[in-house]
Each structure stands twice: as C-alpha cells, then as structure tokens.
Amino acid sequence: MASTVIAAEPVLAAIQEFTQADNPSAFLAVSGGNSYFTLPSRPGVIVYRRSGRFLVQFGGPFAPPESYRDLLTAFVAMAREEGLEVVAVQLQRADARAYATAGFTVNQIGASWAVGLADFSLRGTRFMQLRNKVSRSFRAGLTVVETTDDRYYPWLREIDQVWLRGKGEHARPMEFLIGQYGDAMQPYRRMFVGLIDERPVGYISYSPVYGSRAGWMHDLSRREPSRVPGIMEAINVTAIEKFRAEDVAWLHFGFTPFTGIQPENELPDHDPGFHQFMRVLWTHGEAVYPARSQLAYKEKWAPDLVIPEYVGFLGGASVAGFAHIFRACNAF
Amino acid sequence: MSGTHEEAIGAALNRTLEMFAAVCADPDNRELAGTADAALAELSRLLRAGGAEGAVA
Numbered sequence: 001m002a003s004t005v006i007a008a009e010p011v012l013a014a015i016q017e018f019t020q021a022d023n024p025s026a027f028l029a030v031s032g033g034n035s036y037f038t039l040p041s042r043p044g045v046i047v048y049r050r051s052g053r054f055l056v057q058f059g060g061p062f063a064p065p066e067s068y069r070d071l072l073t074a075f076v077a078m079a080r081e082e083g084l085e086v087v088a089v090q091l092q093r094a095d096a097r098a099y100a101t102a103g104f105t106v107n108q109i110g111a112s113w114a115v116g117l118a119d120f121s122l123r124g125t126r127f128m129q130l131r132n133k134v135s136r137s138f139r140a141g142l143t144v145v146e147t148t149d150d151r152y153y154p155w156l157r158e159i160d161q162v163w164l165r166g167k168g169e170h171a172r173p174m175e176f177l178i179g180q181y182g183d184a185m186q187p188y189r190r191m192f193v194g195l196i197d198e199r200p201v202g203y204i205s206y207s208p209v210y211g212s213r214a215g216w217m218h219d220l221s222r223r224e225p226s227r228v229p230g231i232m233e234a235i236n237v238t239a240i241e242k243f244r245a246e247d248v249a250w251l252h253f254g255f256t257p258f259t260g261i262q263p264e265n266e267l268p269d270h271d272p273g274f275h276q277f278m279r280v281l282w283t284h285g286e287a288v289y290p291a292r293s294q295l296a297y298k299e300k301w302a303p304d305l306v307i308p309e310y311v312g313f314l315g316g317a318s319v320a321g322f323a324h325i326f327r328a329c330n331a332f
Numbered sequence: 333m334s335g336t337h338e339e340a341i342g343a344a345l346n347r348t349l350e351m352f353a354a355v356c357a358d359p360d361n362r363e364l365a366g367t368a369d370a371a372l373a374e375l376s377r378l379l380r381a382g383g384a385e386g387a388v389a
Binding site: 053274316332 | 341344345348350351352355356357359360362364367368369371372373374375376377378
C-alpha cells in the first residue's frame with residue numbers, strides 16, 4: 001500500500017542520494033507543509049501539495065532509475081482513484097522527457113540560473129555598478145555575519161512582515177516553491193544576516209544543492225526598506241567570498257517562472273498555446289509574478305548557466321492546472 | 333500567416349489570459365476551469381494551423 005505520511009528526514013536522504021535530475025531547488029522538498037508519496041520497499045519519494053482537485057507535484061520523483069517510473073505510475077493511479085488531477089512543476093529536463101513518455105503534456109515554465117564560483121570575480125566594467133552599491137552599503141555601516149543563532153529569527157520575521165506589508169494589503173506569504181528558515185531543517189541551510197548598528201536589516205538564506213552541480217542556492221531573502229543601497233548585494237558578496245574559500249563550485253539563484261522561455265527548450269509534443277501563454281506572462285505578467293525584477297537581480301551576477309524548467313500536465317495543458325500551482329503556493 | 337489568422341490568435345491569447353484570471357478568482361469552479369482549458373486548446377489549435385510559434389508574444 002502506498003504511503004503519504006512520512007517524516008522529512010527520509011525525504012532529505014532521497015534528495016541527497018537520488019540526484020540524477022539535478023534539481024537545484026530539491027531542498028524545497030523538505031519544507032514544512034509538503035505531502036509525500038512513497039511505495040513500500042521501493043526507494044524514492046514524490047513531493048506534492050493538494051490544491052482543490054489538483055495534486056501539485058514539486059519536481060519529478062526523487063528516486064533511482066529503477067523505481068522512478070513505478071513511483072510516478074502509482075502516484076498517477078492514486079490520483080485517478082481519488083478523482084484528482086496531477087500537475088508537476090519544476091521538472092528538470094530529464095524529468096520532462098520521462099513525463100512526456102508517461103502521457104503528460106510538458107512545457108517549459110521558466111528557468112533557474114547559476115553562477116560557477118571557481119573563476120568568479122567582481123572585477124571589470126560589468127560589475128562596476130554592483131561593486132559601487134556594495135561599497136556604499138559597507139560605508140553606511142553594514143556588516144554581514146553568517147549565523148546559526150536562532151535569536152535572530154524574531155528580527156528576521158519582523159523584516160518578513162514589513163516586506164509583506166510593502167507588497168500591498170492583499171499580499172500573502174508564498175509557500176511550497178519558496179524557501180523557509182528556522183525549522184527542523186535549518187541545520188542544513190546557511191543564514192547570512194546584514195546588520196546596521198547591530199540590528200538585522202536583511203538576510204539571505206542559502207539551501208544546499210546536491211548532484212553534479214552541487215553548491216548552495218540563494219534561497220529566501222528579504223530586507224527592510226532602507227535608504228542604504230546594496231544590502232542584499234553586500235550579503236551575497238560576503239557569502240560568495242566564503243563559498244569560494246570553501247571551494248564551493250556553484251551558487252544557484254533558483255527558479256523564476258516565465259524566464260528563459262525559448263522554443264528550442266521545448267519538447268516535441270509541447271503545447272504551443274501554453275508556450276505563448278508563458279511568453280506573454282514574461283512580457284506582461286508582473287501582477288502574476290514579478291519575474292522581470294527577480295531576473296534583473298539574478299542577472300547582476302552574470303549567471304553562467306540557464307537551466308530550463310518544466311511543467312507537466314496529466315493529459316492536456318491546463319489553465320486550471322497552472323492556476324493551481326499558484327494556489328498551492330498560497331498566491332491566492 | 334494571414335492577418336485574419338494572426339488576429340484570431342491574438343484574440344485567443346487574450347481569451348486565455350482572461351480565463352486564467354477568472355480561474356484564479358474562482359479556482360474550484362470546474363465549469364470555469366473547463367472553459368479556460370478550452371480557450372487554451374483553441375489557441376493551440378490556431379497556432380498549429382498557422383504553423384508559427386516563435387513570434388507571437
């Protein structure tokens with residue numbers, strides 16, 4: 001009998017061991033609030049959340065090749081038995097091919113971005129503006145610490161609240177495809193906090209990335225409104241210096257929907273209407289998700305790698321399925 | 333692709349966007365979801381008929 005209730009630690013083991021899809025956001029699998037699907041005596045796990053009549057899956061199965069397809073088949077069967085639909089988001093290229101052969105309609109939904117750290121440098125004209133911003137923040141009294149001290153969390157939660165209020169009265173805190181901090185999985189993350197007069201003014205949480213492009217992912221980040229420019233950039237520069245000293249190979253900036261949508265990234269049987277829908281949301285979809293401003297921040301760091309990510313719909317492409325991804329994220 | 337076909341694609345794309353907004357406002361409305369998915373299917377049908385994909389948006 002399939003199981004849908006397991007603790008986060010076996011999921012952590014699965015994302016650490018079964019990395020062939022190289023999902024840079026895989027650590028989101030262990031976030032609180034996720035549901036898990038497993039098969040008895042078969043390695044691997046499927047991560048999902050229920051939204052209305054949809055099961056919204058995060059990534060493909062975190063499983064070895066010998067159980068990957070069985071997990072997916074059983075998960076789909078479970079959904080059908082319960083009269084539910086399945087939509088999978090943040091599928092990597094390898095997942096996308098597998099899902100397409102399993103009867104899903106698969107389209108590119110965005111991309112994730114990464115910087116190789118071995119040769120990374122802020123020298124040169126390209127980074128002049130960034131260097132200036134960082135310098136100004138340090139001259140304004142910013143210091144950056146890496147910390148495991150949970151006494152910072154009340155301050156960071158206050159920054160979160162101020163940030164959220166700044167997004168408007170109807171803004172809701174996003175979940176599921178957004179990182180967390182301060183939970184049981186915190187020992188696996190790294191927290192860098194920016195301080196002015198010893199008071200937190202911003203933070204960046206980095207999540208571990210496993211697989212062939214192992215490193216850290218610039219995950220949840222917030223700052224309070226400030227006249228001091230460059231707080232986030234200064235925090236990230238500090239973290240990069242530390243990572244490079246540790247010979248960390250990659251800094252990932254994670255997934256942004258609607259970015260990097262290119263015809264050459266699509267699989268042969270993708271839905272052409274959904275492709276255009278994603279391109280329009282890139283151009284005009286700020287109210288849906290601020291993809292352009294998010295990408296602008298990531299592009300400051302001159303990413304070396306753009307990784308297409310995909311959505312899979314069981315059956316045909318679905319506007320409703322796409323909407324329920326956002327609903328699963330608590331967007332509405 | 334003829335101007336009329338291009339206009340039809342534009343209209344279908346706008347319809348898809350409108351239906352996405354409608355579904356977000358009422359996500360458990362199955363009839364609405366069906367209408368939204370039909371709008372997307374029509375957009376895809378028009379695009380396949382026109383043979384073009386890269387230049388619309």
